[in-house]
Amino acid sequence: MTHPIISIRHAVKTYGKFRALDAVALDIHEGEFLTLLGPSGSGKTTLLSAIAGFTALDDGSVHARGHDISGLPPEKRDFAMVFQGYALFPTMSVAQNVGYPLRVRKWSKDRIAQRVHECLALVQMEKFADRMPHQLSGGQQQRIALARALSFKPDVLLLDEPLSALDKKLRSDLQWELKSLHKKLGVTFVYVTHDQEEALSMSDRIVILKDGKIQQEGAPDDLYNLPKNQFVANFLGKSNVVNAHVIGTQGEHLLAEVEGRQFCATYDHANSPTGQVNFALRPERIRLGPPGQETFDGHIAQISYLGERCQVLVRHDALGEILVSHPTWDAALQPAPQMPVSFGWDAGACVALDAS
């Protein structure tokens, strides 16, 4: 059996009373693009810093290919990190920055020059070799930080919110570049961000953290379509949370009831929920129709127009306010304020959540 490239076992880190990491266990596999996603204070940066060796764990261990590396100093780990704010050495030129890990490793001058050139070419920054970091824009500094981290051919690249300081347009350009770089190099990426869109668009696998605990991990579409709890449902995209009484199962699905109206929902077959249960419901998967056509009847409270779609807030007596994302090109139903409508969904659109 091959060992995961990084394996974290029962990692605990406390700062005073604050538990930054609470018994976190995680395997990172060779070549994957793994994202640690969570709000600030969720422990994602602490976890990254424990992998890099900057933070000593109170309990638990970090393993690399099966070897315990918890005691190794950062310089012995060979995990390259791209820092938030880039941390380029201000007294060195771009080429010296990129060559730094190689000079530390005592490579010969010729080999360093060649490799520096390769790495700068990789991020299309060859022309800037002699500039100083302060003469570069944020996006350019970002590329240099990336080139510097990749120059010594590390197995793992750790990225700590590398795009957070950039404007939106540049950010999405660099997202594409990072993704293609990951594909091209086959290096394992561990990416920390609080931006759910970034996480969804780039990752092979997302780990969602909150209060130092892993909430859920999986492929982006799995997490989006099958959130386990309310936190995940609301952190990745928008969700309506409705409370309903479970009355049984129907084939693959769970059958629930609100005021005598029944609907189907997807659920985790490992634990069969009973009684009052919360369900997550994506706004774009709710259908609107004329009164009486769908399961529930209500009326429109508010509309906001967003171009290709509009957000419609539908008020229902028992379910409360339900957010619906409705295509504006649907000629059959043009929503207007106070209009009576009905709404419903397919079984796959609704997910039963854990109690927590």
Place this chain on the structure above:
Amino acid sequence: MTPSALRIFFGTGSWIILAFLVLPILVVIPVSLTDTSFIGLPKDHLSLQHYDTFVHSTKWLFASWTSIWIGCVVAVVATGLGTLFCIGVWFLSDRAAMIVRWIMIVPILVPPVVQSLGFYKFWVTLGLIDSYLGVILAHVLLGLPYVTISVFASLSNMDRRLPLAARNLGASIGMTIRTVIIPAIRPGMISGGIFAFIVSFDEIVSVLFLTVRRVETLPKMIWEGIQESVDPVIAVVASIFVLITLIATSLAALRRS
């Protein structure tokens, strides 16, 4: 008052304060050119006779040279020790480190006479009285607070992630200090060193306590010169150093602009 009146008021005020600060220093220049044999403004004509006396007096030249080299040694030693101290404290950056940093600055607050008395008692037991080593040690201790203040200011401005980045890229702690931290805080080290040099160069209290006849520094010579005779060579020495300082600072200012 109208805005323009205000401007005139404050403009004049600042020029007066500037004159008050600078004129007493500049007055040594005409005094050094006096044709009299005592300290005073020139009477009949300007004369370079006291400059002539200075450059031909082994006593004065020797004292100048002593002050300069002691100052240089003090600057180097104090900057070295102070920088190591600051880097250590900065890495720890906990409560204890902060307290130690404050203790380091205390020598500035202690009256020089009290401190020199302390040096004297201690140096007697160490057998360092009237030795160059004794003066250098005392001056290093007096210069250290200035070095730590200036170096620590540089360190606080440095991105805390820089040393992390260096270590992440494979540099040991020693290498990180040498290749990343020292270059980043070099301006603070240089100004700290200059401070230490100046502290040593014009320090007189501890020198009077710690030396007898063997060690003669420039401030001590001037002090003795005033006590024994009112020798205009003192004004010559003062003028030379004022001019050197002026030239050095304007060169530095020119280089920066």
